[in-house]
Amino acid sequence: MAAVQETVDRVRQIDVDQYRYGFETLIESDKAPKGLSEDTVRFISAKKNEPAWMLEWRLEAYRRWLTMTEPQWARVNYPKIDYQDLYYYSAPKPKKTIGSLDEIDPDILKTYEKLGIPLREVEVLEGVVRPEGQRKIAVDAVFDSVSVATTFQKELKQAGVIFMPISEAIREHPELVKKYLGTVVPTSDNYFATLNSAVFSDGSFVYVPPGVRCPMELSTYFRINERNTGQFERTLIIADKGSYVSYLEGCTAPQRDENQLHAAVVELVTHDDAEIKYSTVQNWYPGNSEGKGGIYNFVTKRGDCRGNNSKISWTQVETGSAITWKYPSCILRGDNSRGEFYSIAISNGHQQVDSGTKMIHLGKNTTSRIISKGIAAGVSQNTYRGLVTAHRKATGARNFTACDSLLIGDKCGAHTVPYVEAKNSSALFEHEATTSKISEDVLFYCVQRGLSQEEAVGLVVNGFVKDVLQQLPMEFAVEAQKLISISLEGSVG
């Protein structure tokens, strides 16, 4: 009975507009003037106390961006974005220099508490014993354009892991940043990546030295708070020889009537025998039931398996954003390297998702696996777009792709656009895709055994996405599961 009550309460809470992270925190902020020009780029660079080479790098990207045109090929429709009508930098106004977490604006901390992000190290400081098996997570929280706090710095330092805001890394580890920044996603890569290169304000930087297994999960939480701002974060993760790191990313934003822009770039590099596991739970504000508001999410994510026997694994749960345009990819350069992509993309209401992956096989005996589950409800459009390619020297390349789509309701659309290109005879590619609705028989079976229609759908959907959920770190798996049931509320009946 308790469980039923819980569901009823939750549904009531959620009502029509189901977004529960939609609150806004009123904090004084420091903004760059509206609009984008070389001056904006200089302003951001100056704010970050960046060295001259970094400013030059940004300006070069900005000048290139001016010559580019917005890509039109994705199956998404949105009114033209006025890039001059946005704030490109917004930082919580510092009350004084921040020395420790206690000095952070308590409003910001409260925001993260509301979101359920364990930002404070209190427990650890006070020596609270955690139940066995519960892992520690180091969090880097990004609020609008700046990183506000990074936890567990000390412990990570002991292990030799560098985990800090990228703006700090540019100052403190310029050699590493210079060596890797823009080598996976070059500044000229695409319209949004180039824009990001010019105006990115913060993000996370991770370097795991050779042979180190990062002692805890690393996590970044992104929050867009300010009105009319775009968030442009940049993440760079390097796993040196034989190292391992698992990184989690979460995103939320307040409910607003206008659309906000999010254009991030994530670059991953693995050297010999290294592994990066990157998990995302993307829950940006999707807009209201009429399709008003919501985040435009244009993200470029790419991993480069540079070393032999290296591995990059992407796991994503996409439930938010009005528009998602995102293709986490793997360049399998090293011999025997492996790329994985596990994705759940759920669209409801007026959401539009165009997401997928690219597996580019360059090295010998490289393998990749793609499991994509798309669920479309309401009047949303959900597209999987993927590329698997084996180059001429990629002997023994192997790929398995399964992308399944589930349609809930007759107003939504689910699409599959795979590209399978083989230029090597020893490449073995398998691709399969299915689209269907939830079988009436299965629903009837569940309902007949006492489940409500909604519970039955929830059960089937959870079974449908199980393969992907299993790939998520435990902490996220629980959140993701809840998120899935919330995203689909109101889509049945």
Next chain:
Amino acid sequence: MNVALVKNETGSALSDSFAIARDRLPGADKVAAAREAAFAAYAQAGLPHRRIEDWKYTDLRALMREVLPLAPAPDAAEFSRAASAAKLHAIEGVRRLVLVDGVFAPKLSELGGLEKGLGIRTLREVLETGDAALQTLLFTPDNANPMVALNSAMMTDGVVIDVADGVVLTQPLQIVHIASGTVPAAMFTRSLLRLGKDAGATLVESYIATEGAKAYQVHDSLIISIGNNSRLDHVRLNEDGRDAFNISSGVVSLGAHAHFNTFGMMSGAGVSRYQATIVFAGEGSRVETNGVNLLNGKQHADTTLFMDHAVPHCDSREIFRAVVDDRAHSVFQGRIIVRPHAQKTDAKMMTRALLLSDDAEADNKPELEIFADDVTCGHGATTGALDESLLFYLRARGLSEKEAQALLIQAFVGEAIESIVNDGLRELAIAAAQRWLEARG
């Protein structure tokens, strides 16, 4: 910048040739106006290139570079060469309709003793004197596709076939395209087949060349409409010359409870593209499309299918097989769209490529676009080499490497070939595959 430049060059070169050819093209007034519009659409776009999504893998600016001038009308020598080529490739028991260098050749065609309810005219005749409705129908293919637009602008001849309501033809019809010219040239043809209600027919299309035919370009299209409760079996065999280009388009529409079974084999032409749009206009219909690419040398073959489930309760099945050897390149693009309200659609597509050489390339793009929820749709794609363990099994039983390979390849393409309903035609396709395997040595 570069792209624009290329476009202008090819565009202007061709508009000269269009201006020159215009007087030779049949039809006046409305037909001429439709040609002008089509040519304007083509001139605007120019030859398609890899930046156009539909032509991503078949970049005609790189492969074809230019559209050759319209082929001159064949002379007596060419007709006689064509006659011997036709004889060589003759299929028993079919009614042959021959086009030589894009011109209908009545002497090589069998026009006598037409079955009751069967009407055959030439495209030239229809464009010059036919009724307006039929002429409009001939211009239905969409000018948005530049190669279709070019074909609409330049079409010179073809056959227009009508099968009356309730007539089931016992004798298959064959349209034979023969290239015989000794100068490099292009031929532009368009044919039409209208199948009435409760009717049935079998249509074979063949593309061949005479000995000594120079590098030529075939620009062909076929418009098919299948009436309610009718059935059409269609076989397409491309055995063009090795340095030929073949760009063909098909537009098929089906009424209610109709059935369309089609099979295509590409083993000829240096560069070929077959693009077909199949539209379900009536409920309860079914389509089976099957195709085989057998490629070697430097051949490039592209099959692009668009299956449009516009109404509920229709089924479609697509099976495609590519065998790619040497430096050849095989492309399969299959798109299934299920429009809103097209509930109870059952659509399946399976494409498989077999790579026999390290320099071969196979690109597959099976797309699903689904706007209705009560449907069953799926696609699969595989790419790989011959299974080593199967080869070993056969070798262990005394077959040579080549024999073992041939056996496995035959089995690989067999699934698609088996779908041909007419026994004679199926044997023909099997024999063509056999010839290809034997030529491999």
